[in-house]
Amino acid sequence: MRILIVGAAGMLGRKLAGRLAKDGALGSAPISQLSLVDVVPADPPSVVLDISEPGAAEEALATRPDVIFHLAAVVSGEAEADLDKGYRVNLDGTRRLLDAVRGLGDGYRPRVVFSSSIAVFGPPFPEAIEDDRETAPLTSYGTQKAIGELLLSDYSRRGLLDGVAIRLPTICVRPGPPNLAASGFFSNIIREPLSGREAVLPVSEDVRHWFASPRSAVEFLVHAATLDTDALGDRRSLTMPGLSATVAEQIAGLREAGGEEAVRLIRREPDPTIARIVDGWPRNFDTRRARELGFRAETSFDEIIRIYLEDDAVR
Protein backbone atom coordinates (compact mmCIF):
# COMPACT_ATOMS: atom_id res chain seq x y z
CA MET A 1 0.00 0.00 0.00
CA ARG A 2 1.54 3.28 -1.17
CA ILE A 3 0.17 6.46 0.39
CA LEU A 4 0.54 10.10 -0.58
CA ILE A 5 -0.36 13.03 1.67
CA VAL A 6 -0.64 16.36 -0.14
CA GLY A 7 -0.58 19.16 2.39
CA ALA A 8 1.51 17.10 4.82
CA ALA A 9 2.95 20.07 6.71
CA GLY A 10 -0.37 21.27 8.06
CA MET A 11 -1.71 20.37 11.48
CA LEU A 12 -3.87 17.52 10.16
CA GLY A 13 -1.26 16.34 7.68
CA ARG A 14 1.37 15.99 10.40
CA LYS A 15 -1.00 14.16 12.70
CA LEU A 16 -2.13 11.84 9.91
CA ALA A 17 1.45 11.11 8.83
CA GLY A 18 2.39 10.35 12.44
CA ARG A 19 -0.58 8.05 12.89
CA LEU A 20 0.12 6.13 9.67
CA ALA A 21 3.84 5.83 10.46
CA LYS A 22 3.03 4.50 13.93
CA ASP A 23 0.43 2.00 12.66
CA GLY A 24 2.57 0.89 9.71
CA ALA A 25 -0.71 0.06 8.01
CA LEU A 26 -3.87 1.61 6.63
CA GLY A 27 -6.77 -0.52 7.78
CA SER A 28 -5.48 -4.05 7.32
CA ALA A 29 -3.02 -3.18 4.51
CA PRO A 30 0.66 -2.74 5.44
CA ILE A 31 2.11 0.55 4.21
CA SER A 32 5.09 0.08 1.89
CA GLN A 33 5.58 3.77 1.13
CA LEU A 34 4.38 7.00 2.72
CA SER A 35 5.06 10.08 0.58
CA LEU A 36 4.61 13.56 2.01
CA VAL A 37 4.18 16.65 -0.14
CA ASP A 38 3.67 20.27 0.83
CA VAL A 39 4.59 23.75 -0.36
CA VAL A 40 6.75 24.09 2.74
CA PRO A 41 9.13 21.52 4.22
CA ALA A 42 7.37 19.20 6.65
CA ASP A 43 8.68 17.20 9.54
CA PRO A 44 9.18 14.24 8.86
CA PRO A 45 11.00 15.17 5.62
CA SER A 46 8.74 15.73 2.67
CA VAL A 47 8.89 16.72 -0.96
CA VAL A 48 8.38 20.45 -1.50
CA LEU A 49 5.92 20.86 -4.35
CA ASP A 50 3.07 23.22 -5.22
CA ILE A 51 0.48 21.07 -6.97
CA SER A 52 -1.15 24.16 -8.43
CA GLU A 53 1.96 24.56 -10.61
CA PRO A 54 1.94 22.75 -13.99
CA GLY A 55 3.61 19.34 -13.78
CA ALA A 56 3.87 19.28 -9.98
CA ALA A 57 0.89 16.99 -9.43
CA GLU A 58 2.32 14.54 -11.96
CA GLU A 59 5.60 14.57 -10.02
CA ALA A 60 3.76 13.96 -6.75
CA LEU A 61 2.06 10.93 -8.29
CA ALA A 62 5.28 9.35 -9.60
CA THR A 63 4.93 6.51 -7.09
CA ARG A 64 1.38 5.72 -8.26
CA PRO A 65 -0.02 5.89 -4.72
CA ASP A 66 -2.97 3.65 -3.91
CA VAL A 67 -4.40 6.26 -1.55
CA ILE A 68 -4.07 10.04 -1.88
CA PHE A 69 -4.99 12.34 0.99
CA HIS A 70 -5.55 15.80 -0.48
CA LEU A 71 -5.39 18.19 2.47
CA ALA A 72 -3.60 21.09 0.78
CA ALA A 73 -5.49 24.38 0.90
CA VAL A 74 -5.18 28.08 1.39
CA VAL A 75 -7.21 28.71 4.54
CA SER A 76 -10.41 30.66 4.76
CA GLY A 77 -9.04 34.07 5.74
CA GLU A 78 -6.29 34.01 3.14
CA ALA A 79 -8.59 32.79 0.35
CA GLU A 80 -10.89 35.70 1.15
CA ALA A 81 -8.04 38.24 1.22
CA ASP A 82 -6.32 36.98 -1.94
CA LEU A 83 -8.87 35.85 -4.51
CA ASP A 84 -6.28 34.77 -7.09
CA LYS A 85 -4.24 32.70 -4.66
CA GLY A 86 -7.32 31.01 -3.21
CA TYR A 87 -8.64 29.96 -6.61
CA ARG A 88 -5.19 28.97 -7.83
CA VAL A 89 -4.42 26.70 -4.89
CA ASN A 90 -7.85 25.50 -3.81
CA LEU A 91 -9.49 25.13 -7.23
CA ASP A 92 -6.69 24.79 -9.79
CA GLY A 93 -4.51 22.75 -7.43
CA THR A 94 -7.31 20.28 -6.78
CA ARG A 95 -8.19 20.07 -10.45
CA ARG A 96 -4.56 19.54 -11.46
CA LEU A 97 -4.25 16.75 -8.93
CA LEU A 98 -7.40 15.01 -10.19
CA ASP A 99 -6.34 15.49 -13.81
CA ALA A 100 -2.90 14.07 -13.03
CA VAL A 101 -4.58 10.97 -11.60
CA ARG A 102 -6.67 10.70 -14.73
CA GLY A 103 -3.59 11.26 -16.90
CA LEU A 104 -1.82 8.20 -15.51
CA GLY A 105 -4.57 6.05 -16.99
CA ASP A 106 -3.84 2.36 -17.48
CA GLY A 107 -6.55 1.36 -14.98
CA TYR A 108 -5.06 3.54 -12.26
CA ARG A 109 -7.93 4.41 -9.93
CA PRO A 110 -6.68 5.43 -6.48
CA ARG A 111 -8.76 6.30 -3.47
CA VAL A 112 -8.67 10.09 -3.16
CA VAL A 113 -9.68 11.51 0.23
CA PHE A 114 -10.39 15.23 0.01
CA SER A 115 -10.65 17.38 3.12
CA SER A 116 -13.67 19.59 2.58
CA SER A 117 -15.32 21.79 5.16
CA ILE A 118 -18.64 22.81 6.68
CA ALA A 119 -17.79 26.17 5.06
CA VAL A 120 -19.61 24.83 1.97
CA PHE A 121 -22.87 25.70 3.78
CA GLY A 122 -24.34 29.14 4.25
CA PRO A 123 -27.30 30.71 6.05
CA PRO A 124 -30.21 30.70 6.49
CA PHE A 125 -29.68 27.44 8.36
CA PRO A 126 -32.31 24.94 9.48
CA GLU A 127 -32.26 23.64 13.06
CA ALA A 128 -29.86 20.90 11.91
CA ILE A 129 -28.31 20.77 8.44
CA GLU A 130 -29.18 17.51 6.71
CA ASP A 131 -27.20 15.51 4.18
CA ASP A 132 -29.15 16.74 1.17
CA ARG A 133 -28.72 20.43 1.98
CA GLU A 134 -27.55 22.73 -0.81
CA THR A 135 -24.01 24.07 -0.71
CA ALA A 136 -24.37 27.87 -0.59
CA PRO A 137 -21.02 29.05 0.74
CA LEU A 138 -20.48 32.55 2.12
CA THR A 139 -16.72 32.58 1.51
CA SER A 140 -14.44 31.99 -1.45
CA TYR A 141 -12.85 29.17 0.58
CA GLY A 142 -16.22 27.45 0.96
CA THR A 143 -16.90 28.01 -2.74
CA GLN A 144 -13.60 26.40 -3.69
CA LYS A 145 -14.22 23.42 -1.40
CA ALA A 146 -17.72 22.97 -2.88
CA ILE A 147 -16.22 23.02 -6.39
CA GLY A 148 -13.60 20.47 -5.33
CA GLU A 149 -16.40 18.21 -4.10
CA LEU A 150 -18.22 18.47 -7.42
CA LEU A 151 -15.06 17.64 -9.39
CA LEU A 152 -14.29 14.69 -7.11
CA SER A 153 -17.82 13.32 -7.52
CA ASP A 154 -17.80 13.71 -11.28
CA TYR A 155 -14.38 12.09 -11.71
CA SER A 156 -15.46 9.27 -9.38
CA ARG A 157 -18.70 8.73 -11.30
CA ARG A 158 -16.67 8.49 -14.51
CA GLY A 159 -14.44 5.83 -12.94
CA LEU A 160 -11.29 7.97 -13.13
CA LEU A 161 -10.66 7.75 -9.39
CA ASP A 162 -12.42 6.63 -6.22
CA GLY A 163 -13.10 9.81 -4.28
CA VAL A 164 -14.45 10.61 -0.84
CA ALA A 165 -14.87 14.23 0.27
CA ILE A 166 -15.26 14.72 4.00
CA ARG A 167 -16.64 17.99 5.35
CA LEU A 168 -14.71 18.56 8.52
CA PRO A 169 -16.18 20.34 11.54
CA THR A 170 -14.13 23.09 13.18
CA ILE A 171 -11.19 21.26 14.70
CA CYS A 172 -10.91 21.91 18.40
CA VAL A 173 -8.71 22.05 20.41
CA ARG A 174 -6.11 23.05 17.81
CA PRO A 175 -2.60 22.68 19.22
CA GLY A 176 0.11 25.28 18.73
CA PRO A 177 0.11 29.04 19.10
CA PRO A 178 -3.09 31.05 18.56
CA ASN A 179 -3.66 31.83 14.88
CA LEU A 180 -5.50 34.65 13.18
CA ALA A 181 -8.41 32.59 11.87
CA ALA A 182 -11.79 34.02 12.88
CA SER A 183 -12.55 30.61 14.40
CA GLY A 184 -9.32 30.59 16.41
CA PHE A 185 -10.92 31.68 19.65
CA PHE A 186 -12.85 28.40 19.95
CA SER A 187 -9.50 26.68 20.55
CA ASN A 188 -7.71 29.60 22.20
CA ILE A 189 -10.17 29.83 25.10
CA ILE A 190 -9.40 26.22 26.06
CA ARG A 191 -5.73 25.78 25.15
CA GLU A 192 -4.36 29.05 26.52
CA PRO A 193 -6.02 29.03 29.98
CA LEU A 194 -5.01 25.37 30.43
CA SER A 195 -1.42 26.59 30.04
CA GLY A 196 -1.93 29.52 32.41
CA ARG A 197 -2.24 32.13 29.66
CA GLU A 198 -4.99 34.61 28.88
CA ALA A 199 -7.29 34.14 25.91
CA VAL A 200 -9.75 36.53 24.30
CA LEU A 201 -13.41 35.58 23.81
CA PRO A 202 -14.84 37.88 21.11
CA VAL A 203 -18.43 36.51 21.06
CA SER A 204 -21.16 35.80 23.57
CA GLU A 205 -21.45 32.53 25.47
CA ASP A 206 -24.62 31.46 23.69
CA VAL A 207 -22.81 31.13 20.36
CA ARG A 208 -23.20 27.54 19.13
CA HIS A 209 -20.78 25.80 16.78
CA TRP A 210 -19.81 22.39 15.37
CA PHE A 211 -16.65 20.71 16.66
CA ALA A 212 -14.50 17.62 16.47
CA SER A 213 -11.09 16.89 17.96
CA PRO A 214 -7.93 16.55 15.85
CA ARG A 215 -7.92 12.86 16.83
CA SER A 216 -11.41 12.42 15.34
CA ALA A 217 -10.38 14.31 12.21
CA VAL A 218 -7.47 11.91 11.65
CA GLU A 219 -9.82 8.99 12.26
CA PHE A 220 -12.26 10.45 9.68
CA LEU A 221 -9.44 10.57 7.12
CA VAL A 222 -8.36 7.00 7.81
CA HIS A 223 -11.93 5.72 7.70
CA ALA A 224 -12.61 7.61 4.46
CA ALA A 225 -9.54 5.93 2.97
CA THR A 226 -10.68 2.44 3.86
CA LEU A 227 -14.49 2.38 3.66
CA ASP A 228 -16.38 0.60 0.91
CA THR A 229 -17.32 3.38 -1.51
CA ASP A 230 -20.03 1.26 -3.17
CA ALA A 231 -22.23 2.46 -0.33
CA LEU A 232 -21.71 6.08 -1.44
CA GLY A 233 -23.00 5.69 -4.96
CA ASP A 234 -22.48 8.90 -6.89
CA ARG A 235 -22.75 11.14 -3.80
CA ARG A 236 -19.13 11.33 -2.73
CA SER A 237 -19.40 14.20 -0.21
CA LEU A 238 -20.04 13.41 3.42
CA THR A 239 -20.66 15.82 6.27
CA MET A 240 -18.65 14.48 9.19
CA PRO A 241 -20.20 13.96 12.61
CA GLY A 242 -19.32 16.43 15.30
CA LEU A 243 -20.41 17.95 18.54
CA SER A 244 -22.78 20.91 18.56
CA ALA A 245 -21.76 22.94 21.59
CA THR A 246 -22.10 26.48 22.90
CA VAL A 247 -19.25 28.61 24.18
CA ALA A 248 -20.88 28.25 27.61
CA GLU A 249 -20.51 24.47 27.30
CA GLN A 250 -16.88 24.95 26.29
CA ILE A 251 -16.29 27.07 29.38
CA ALA A 252 -18.01 24.50 31.61
CA GLY A 253 -15.60 21.90 30.21
CA LEU A 254 -12.67 24.19 30.88
CA ARG A 255 -13.85 24.67 34.47
CA GLU A 256 -14.03 20.89 34.89
CA ALA A 257 -10.50 20.41 33.54
CA GLY A 258 -8.71 23.50 34.82
CA GLY A 259 -10.81 24.92 37.61
CA GLU A 260 -12.07 28.43 38.19
CA GLU A 261 -8.57 29.90 37.84
CA ALA A 262 -8.45 28.72 34.22
CA VAL A 263 -11.88 30.18 33.48
CA ARG A 264 -10.75 33.52 34.92
CA LEU A 265 -8.09 33.70 32.19
CA ILE A 266 -10.80 34.18 29.55
CA ARG A 267 -11.00 37.88 28.76
CA ARG A 268 -14.30 39.00 27.21
CA GLU A 269 -13.69 41.45 24.40
CA PRO A 270 -16.78 41.52 22.16
CA ASP A 271 -15.76 41.96 18.51
CA PRO A 272 -18.72 42.81 16.24
CA THR A 273 -16.77 41.80 13.11
CA ILE A 274 -15.98 38.32 14.42
CA ALA A 275 -19.50 38.00 15.84
CA ARG A 276 -20.94 38.73 12.40
CA ILE A 277 -18.63 36.21 10.69
CA VAL A 278 -19.45 33.52 13.25
CA ASP A 279 -23.15 34.26 12.77
CA GLY A 280 -22.78 32.99 9.19
CA TRP A 281 -21.39 29.62 10.33
CA PRO A 282 -23.33 26.40 10.73
CA ARG A 283 -24.23 25.40 14.27
CA ASN A 284 -25.65 21.92 14.06
CA PHE A 285 -25.97 18.99 11.65
CA ASP A 286 -27.83 15.75 11.21
CA THR A 287 -25.02 13.63 9.75
CA ARG A 288 -26.96 10.42 9.24
CA ARG A 289 -25.12 9.22 6.15
CA ALA A 290 -21.70 9.52 7.74
CA ARG A 291 -22.83 7.87 10.98
CA GLU A 292 -24.36 4.97 9.06
CA LEU A 293 -21.01 4.58 7.32
CA GLY A 294 -19.27 4.29 10.68
CA PHE A 295 -17.86 7.80 11.20
CA ARG A 296 -17.84 8.83 14.88
CA ALA A 297 -16.99 12.04 16.76
CA GLU A 298 -16.99 13.23 20.36
CA THR A 299 -20.27 13.49 22.24
CA SER A 300 -19.27 16.02 24.92
CA PHE A 301 -16.90 18.95 25.20
CA ASP A 302 -15.31 17.31 28.24
CA GLU A 303 -14.20 14.52 25.91
CA ILE A 304 -12.71 17.03 23.44
CA ILE A 305 -10.71 18.63 26.26
CA ARG A 306 -9.56 15.24 27.59
CA ILE A 307 -8.27 14.34 24.09
CA TYR A 308 -6.41 17.63 23.90
CA LEU A 309 -4.79 16.95 27.27
CA GLU A 310 -3.82 13.41 26.19
CA ASP A 311 -2.56 14.23 22.69
CA ASP A 312 -1.31 17.78 22.56
CA ALA A 313 -1.20 19.76 25.77
CA VAL A 314 2.20 21.22 26.60
CA ARG A 315 2.41 21.81 30.33
Add this chain to the structure above:
Amino acid sequence: MRILIVGAAGMLGRKLAGRLAKDGALGSAPISQLSLVDVVPADPPSVVLDISEPGAAEEALATRPDVIFHLAAVVSGEAEADLDKGYRVNLDGTRRLLDAVRGLGDGYRPRVVFSSSIAVFGPPFPEAIEDDRETAPLTSYGTQKAIGELLLSDYSRRGLLDGVAIRLPTICVRPGPPNLAASGFFSNIIREPLSGREAVLPVSEDVRHWFASPRSAVEFLVHAATLDTDALGDRRSLTMPGLSATVAEQIAGLREAGGEEAVRLIRREPDPTIARIVDGWPRNFDTRRARELGFRAETSFDEIIRIYLEDDAVR
Protein backbone atom coordinates in the same frame (compact mmCIF):
# COMPACT_ATOMS: atom_id res chain seq x y z
CA MET B 1 -27.95 50.03 -22.22
CA ARG B 2 -25.32 47.82 -23.86
CA ILE B 3 -26.04 44.10 -24.02
CA LEU B 4 -23.81 41.14 -24.81
CA ILE B 5 -25.08 37.65 -25.59
CA VAL B 6 -22.42 34.93 -25.40
CA GLY B 7 -23.71 31.82 -27.13
CA ALA B 8 -25.89 33.85 -29.45
CA ALA B 9 -26.08 31.22 -32.20
CA GLY B 10 -27.93 28.66 -30.11
CA MET B 11 -31.69 28.24 -30.09
CA LEU B 12 -32.18 30.40 -26.99
CA GLY B 13 -29.55 32.94 -28.00
CA ARG B 14 -31.24 33.53 -31.34
CA LYS B 15 -34.66 33.85 -29.78
CA LEU B 16 -33.35 36.22 -27.10
CA ALA B 17 -31.51 38.37 -29.65
CA GLY B 18 -34.66 38.55 -31.77
CA ARG B 19 -36.79 39.53 -28.80
CA LEU B 20 -34.37 42.27 -27.68
CA ALA B 21 -33.99 43.62 -31.21
CA LYS B 22 -37.77 43.75 -31.60
CA ASP B 23 -38.32 45.43 -28.19
CA GLY B 24 -35.40 47.84 -28.64
CA ALA B 25 -35.26 47.88 -24.85
CA LEU B 26 -34.50 45.69 -21.85
CA GLY B 27 -37.16 46.36 -19.27
CA SER B 28 -37.53 50.14 -19.40
CA ALA B 29 -33.98 50.82 -20.65
CA PRO B 30 -33.50 51.48 -24.37
CA ILE B 31 -30.82 49.26 -25.92
CA SER B 32 -27.99 51.26 -27.50
CA GLN B 33 -25.91 48.24 -28.48
CA LEU B 34 -26.59 44.53 -28.82
CA SER B 35 -23.42 42.46 -29.26
CA LEU B 36 -23.63 38.81 -30.24
CA VAL B 37 -20.81 36.33 -29.72
CA ASP B 38 -20.59 32.64 -30.49
CA VAL B 39 -18.06 30.06 -31.64
CA VAL B 40 -20.01 29.78 -34.89
CA PRO B 41 -21.46 32.60 -36.99
CA ALA B 42 -24.96 33.53 -35.90
CA ASP B 43 -27.80 35.14 -37.75
CA PRO B 44 -28.05 38.16 -37.22
CA PRO B 45 -24.31 38.71 -37.74
CA SER B 46 -22.17 38.09 -34.67
CA VAL B 47 -18.57 38.07 -33.57
CA VAL B 48 -16.99 34.61 -33.76
CA LEU B 49 -15.11 34.05 -30.50
CA ASP B 50 -14.43 31.12 -28.19
CA ILE B 51 -14.44 32.60 -24.70
CA SER B 52 -12.61 29.55 -23.37
CA GLU B 53 -9.55 30.76 -25.34
CA PRO B 54 -7.20 33.17 -23.54
CA GLY B 55 -8.02 36.81 -24.31
CA ALA B 56 -11.31 36.08 -26.07
CA ALA B 57 -13.53 37.01 -23.12
CA GLU B 58 -11.68 40.33 -22.78
CA GLU B 59 -12.34 40.97 -26.47
CA ALA B 60 -16.02 40.15 -26.04
CA LEU B 61 -16.23 42.68 -23.20
CA ALA B 62 -14.60 45.52 -25.16
CA THR B 63 -17.92 47.40 -25.22
CA ARG B 64 -18.28 47.17 -21.42
CA PRO B 65 -21.80 45.74 -21.66
CA ASP B 66 -24.21 46.56 -18.85
CA VAL B 67 -25.84 43.15 -19.15
CA ILE B 68 -24.16 39.90 -20.19
CA PHE B 69 -26.19 36.84 -21.07
CA HIS B 70 -23.88 33.83 -20.78
CA LEU B 71 -25.63 31.04 -22.67
CA ALA B 72 -22.56 29.39 -24.25
CA ALA B 73 -22.14 25.72 -23.38
CA VAL B 74 -21.20 22.34 -24.71
CA VAL B 75 -24.40 20.33 -24.34
CA SER B 76 -24.94 17.40 -22.05
CA GLY B 77 -24.20 14.55 -24.43
CA GLU B 78 -21.06 16.15 -25.81
CA ALA B 79 -19.74 17.12 -22.36
CA GLU B 80 -20.17 13.49 -21.33
CA ALA B 81 -18.47 12.14 -24.46
CA ASP B 82 -15.57 14.61 -24.41
CA LEU B 83 -14.48 15.37 -20.85
CA ASP B 84 -11.77 17.82 -21.83
CA LYS B 85 -13.98 19.83 -24.15
CA GLY B 86 -16.81 19.98 -21.63
CA TYR B 87 -14.59 21.27 -18.84
CA ARG B 88 -12.75 23.63 -21.17
CA VAL B 89 -15.88 25.30 -22.52
CA ASN B 90 -18.34 24.97 -19.64
CA LEU B 91 -15.97 25.53 -16.72
CA ASP B 92 -12.93 27.39 -18.08
CA GLY B 93 -15.01 29.45 -20.50
CA THR B 94 -17.33 30.59 -17.72
CA ARG B 95 -14.45 31.32 -15.39
CA ARG B 96 -12.58 33.28 -18.06
CA LEU B 97 -15.67 35.34 -18.73
CA LEU B 98 -16.16 36.15 -15.02
CA ASP B 99 -12.46 36.91 -14.60
CA ALA B 100 -12.54 39.19 -17.63
CA VAL B 101 -15.41 41.12 -16.01
CA ARG B 102 -13.39 41.35 -12.82
CA GLY B 103 -10.29 42.40 -14.79
CA LEU B 104 -12.03 45.46 -16.20
CA GLY B 105 -12.31 46.84 -12.68
CA ASP B 106 -12.93 50.54 -12.28
CA GLY B 107 -16.32 49.96 -10.66
CA TYR B 108 -17.52 47.87 -13.59
CA ARG B 109 -20.19 45.55 -12.19
CA PRO B 110 -22.49 44.26 -14.93
CA ARG B 111 -25.52 42.06 -14.52
CA VAL B 112 -24.47 38.55 -15.63
CA VAL B 113 -27.29 36.14 -16.42
CA PHE B 114 -26.04 32.56 -16.56
CA SER B 115 -28.14 29.79 -18.10
CA SER B 116 -27.86 26.87 -15.73
CA SER B 117 -29.91 23.70 -15.83
CA ILE B 118 -31.95 21.28 -13.75
CA ALA B 119 -29.10 18.87 -14.61
CA VAL B 120 -27.40 20.19 -11.45
CA PHE B 121 -29.73 17.86 -9.51
CA GLY B 122 -29.42 14.10 -9.18
CA PRO B 123 -31.42 11.25 -7.68
CA PRO B 124 -32.74 10.16 -5.28
CA PHE B 125 -35.35 12.87 -5.75
CA PRO B 126 -38.00 13.98 -3.29
CA GLU B 127 -41.62 14.35 -4.52
CA ALA B 128 -40.78 17.94 -5.50
CA ILE B 129 -37.26 19.39 -5.44
CA GLU B 130 -37.14 22.47 -3.21
CA ASP B 131 -34.95 25.55 -3.47
CA ASP B 132 -32.48 24.44 -0.78
CA ARG B 133 -31.81 21.04 -2.36
CA GLU B 134 -28.18 20.01 -2.80
CA THR B 135 -26.70 19.97 -6.28
CA ALA B 136 -25.61 16.38 -6.89
CA PRO B 137 -25.32 16.14 -10.66
CA LEU B 138 -25.16 12.84 -12.50
CA THR B 139 -23.43 14.23 -15.58
CA SER B 140 -20.30 16.25 -16.27
CA TYR B 141 -22.54 18.88 -17.85
CA GLY B 142 -24.53 19.20 -14.63
CA THR B 143 -21.29 19.32 -12.64
CA GLN B 144 -19.96 22.14 -14.81
CA LYS B 145 -23.19 24.10 -14.50
CA ALA B 146 -23.16 23.66 -10.70
CA ILE B 147 -19.56 24.94 -10.61
CA GLY B 148 -20.53 27.91 -12.78
CA GLU B 149 -23.29 28.73 -10.29
CA LEU B 150 -20.84 28.64 -7.38
CA LEU B 151 -18.40 30.94 -9.19
CA LEU B 152 -21.17 33.35 -10.11
CA SER B 153 -22.41 33.49 -6.50
CA ASP B 154 -18.94 34.00 -5.08
CA TYR B 155 -18.03 36.75 -7.55
CA SER B 156 -21.40 38.41 -6.89
CA ARG B 157 -20.92 38.22 -3.12
CA ARG B 158 -17.52 39.88 -3.57
CA GLY B 159 -19.12 42.70 -5.56
CA LEU B 160 -17.21 41.87 -8.76
CA LEU B 161 -20.39 41.44 -10.76
CA ASP B 162 -24.13 41.12 -10.25
CA GLY B 163 -24.98 37.54 -11.19
CA VAL B 164 -28.17 35.55 -11.56
CA ALA B 165 -28.04 31.87 -12.50
CA ILE B 166 -31.29 30.43 -13.78
CA ARG B 167 -31.80 26.68 -13.86
CA LEU B 168 -33.79 26.08 -16.99
CA PRO B 169 -36.32 23.27 -17.34
CA THR B 170 -36.19 21.10 -20.43
CA ILE B 171 -37.23 23.43 -23.24
CA CYS B 172 -40.21 22.10 -25.13
CA VAL B 173 -41.23 22.26 -27.94
CA ARG B 174 -37.76 22.85 -29.41
CA PRO B 175 -38.03 24.08 -32.99
CA GLY B 176 -35.87 22.72 -35.78
CA PRO B 177 -34.93 19.22 -36.84
CA PRO B 178 -34.77 16.40 -34.25
CA ASN B 179 -31.41 16.35 -32.45
CA LEU B 180 -29.53 13.53 -30.78
CA ALA B 181 -29.98 14.70 -27.19
CA ALA B 182 -31.46 12.01 -24.97
CA SER B 183 -34.21 14.49 -24.12
CA GLY B 184 -34.97 15.19 -27.78
CA PHE B 185 -37.98 12.89 -27.93
CA PHE B 186 -39.97 15.16 -25.57
CA SER B 187 -40.03 17.74 -28.37
CA ASN B 188 -39.93 15.33 -31.30
CA ILE B 189 -43.21 13.62 -30.37
CA ILE B 190 -45.04 16.95 -30.59
CA ARG B 191 -43.23 18.81 -33.35
CA GLU B 192 -42.89 16.00 -35.88
CA PRO B 193 -46.48 14.67 -35.82
CA LEU B 194 -47.81 18.24 -36.05
CA SER B 195 -45.89 18.46 -39.34
CA GLY B 196 -47.18 15.09 -40.54
CA ARG B 197 -43.95 13.22 -39.76
CA GLU B 198 -43.29 10.19 -37.59
CA ALA B 199 -41.53 10.49 -34.23
CA VAL B 200 -40.08 7.83 -31.96
CA LEU B 201 -41.13 7.54 -28.31
CA PRO B 202 -38.41 5.56 -26.49
CA VAL B 203 -39.96 5.60 -22.97
CA SER B 204 -43.29 4.73 -21.42
CA GLU B 205 -46.18 7.18 -21.17
CA ASP B 206 -45.95 7.46 -17.38
CA VAL B 207 -42.54 9.16 -17.57
CA ARG B 208 -42.81 12.56 -15.88
CA HIS B 209 -40.56 15.52 -16.67
CA TRP B 210 -40.16 19.28 -16.15
CA PHE B 211 -40.89 21.60 -19.07
CA ALA B 212 -41.07 25.20 -20.18
CA SER B 213 -41.58 26.71 -23.63
CA PRO B 214 -38.83 28.58 -25.47
CA ARG B 215 -40.96 31.71 -25.03
CA SER B 216 -40.90 31.25 -21.24
CA ALA B 217 -37.15 30.62 -21.32
CA VAL B 218 -36.56 33.92 -23.11
CA GLU B 219 -38.84 35.63 -20.61
CA PHE B 220 -36.82 34.06 -17.75
CA LEU B 221 -33.62 35.51 -19.21
CA VAL B 222 -35.12 38.98 -19.63
CA HIS B 223 -36.61 38.92 -16.13
CA ALA B 224 -33.30 37.72 -14.63
CA ALA B 225 -31.58 40.64 -16.37
CA THR B 226 -33.93 43.22 -14.91
CA LEU B 227 -34.99 42.01 -11.44
CA ASP B 228 -33.76 43.61 -8.25
CA THR B 229 -30.95 41.31 -7.07
CA ASP B 230 -31.07 42.69 -3.52
CA ALA B 231 -33.87 40.17 -3.01
CA LEU B 232 -31.49 37.33 -3.86
CA GLY B 233 -28.91 38.05 -1.19
CA ASP B 234 -25.94 35.72 -1.62
CA ARG B 235 -27.99 32.91 -3.16
CA ARG B 236 -27.73 33.72 -6.84
CA SER B 237 -29.05 30.46 -8.29
CA LEU B 238 -32.74 30.11 -9.00
CA THR B 239 -34.62 27.04 -10.19
CA MET B 240 -37.02 28.29 -12.83
CA PRO B 241 -40.72 27.44 -12.72
CA GLY B 242 -41.97 24.87 -15.18
CA LEU B 243 -44.67 22.38 -15.88
CA SER B 244 -44.42 18.87 -14.48
CA ALA B 245 -46.09 16.69 -17.07
CA THR B 246 -46.14 13.06 -18.14
CA VAL B 247 -45.66 11.79 -21.67
CA ALA B 248 -49.34 10.78 -21.54
CA GLU B 249 -50.25 14.42 -20.86
CA GLN B 250 -48.03 15.46 -23.75
CA ILE B 251 -49.86 13.05 -26.02
CA ALA B 252 -53.25 14.28 -24.81
CA GLY B 253 -52.11 17.80 -25.77
CA LEU B 254 -51.03 16.58 -29.18
CA ARG B 255 -54.43 14.91 -29.69
CA GLU B 256 -56.14 18.19 -28.82
CA ALA B 257 -53.97 20.15 -31.28
CA GLY B 258 -53.50 17.67 -34.12
CA GLY B 259 -56.14 15.00 -33.72
CA GLU B 260 -55.87 11.24 -33.65
CA GLU B 261 -53.96 11.19 -36.94
CA ALA B 262 -51.12 13.14 -35.30
CA VAL B 263 -51.05 10.78 -32.31
CA ARG B 264 -50.84 7.79 -34.68
CA LEU B 265 -47.51 9.17 -35.97
CA ILE B 266 -45.85 8.41 -32.61
CA ARG B 267 -43.97 5.15 -32.98
CA ARG B 268 -43.27 3.36 -29.69
CA GLU B 269 -39.74 1.96 -29.67
CA PRO B 270 -38.72 1.35 -26.04
CA ASP B 271 -35.02 2.12 -25.57
CA PRO B 272 -33.66 0.85 -22.23
CA THR B 273 -30.61 3.16 -22.43
CA ILE B 274 -32.69 6.30 -22.86
CA ALA B 275 -35.18 5.05 -20.26
CA ARG B 276 -32.33 4.68 -17.75
CA ILE B 277 -30.95 8.17 -18.50
CA VAL B 278 -34.40 9.74 -18.20
CA ASP B 279 -34.89 7.91 -14.91
CA GLY B 280 -32.02 10.00 -13.48
CA TRP B 281 -33.73 13.29 -14.39
CA PRO B 282 -35.78 15.47 -12.08
CA ARG B 283 -39.54 15.25 -12.49
CA ASN B 284 -41.02 17.98 -10.35
CA PHE B 285 -39.99 21.09 -8.41
CA ASP B 286 -41.30 23.50 -5.83
CA THR B 287 -39.85 26.74 -7.22
CA ARG B 288 -41.13 29.10 -4.56
CA ARG B 289 -38.21 31.54 -4.64
CA ALA B 290 -38.42 32.07 -8.39
CA ARG B 291 -42.20 32.45 -8.32
CA GLU B 292 -42.00 34.99 -5.52
CA LEU B 293 -39.52 36.90 -7.67
CA GLY B 294 -42.04 37.00 -10.50
CA PHE B 295 -40.85 34.19 -12.80
CA ARG B 296 -43.75 32.40 -14.54
CA ALA B 297 -44.05 29.35 -16.79
CA GLU B 298 -46.82 27.43 -18.53
CA THR B 299 -49.44 25.64 -16.46
CA SER B 300 -50.62 23.08 -19.02
CA PHE B 301 -49.12 21.17 -21.90
CA ASP B 302 -51.87 22.51 -24.17
CA GLU B 303 -50.40 25.96 -23.54
CA ILE B 304 -46.90 24.76 -24.45
CA ILE B 305 -48.19 23.35 -27.74
CA ARG B 306 -50.16 26.53 -28.50
CA ILE B 307 -46.99 28.59 -28.01
CA TYR B 308 -45.12 26.28 -30.36
CA LEU B 309 -47.81 26.71 -32.98
CA GLU B 310 -47.75 30.50 -32.58
CA ASP B 311 -43.98 31.00 -32.46
CA ASP B 312 -42.26 28.23 -34.35
CA ALA B 313 -44.40 25.73 -36.21
CA VAL B 314 -43.56 25.40 -39.90
CA ARG B 315 -46.56 24.12 -41.77
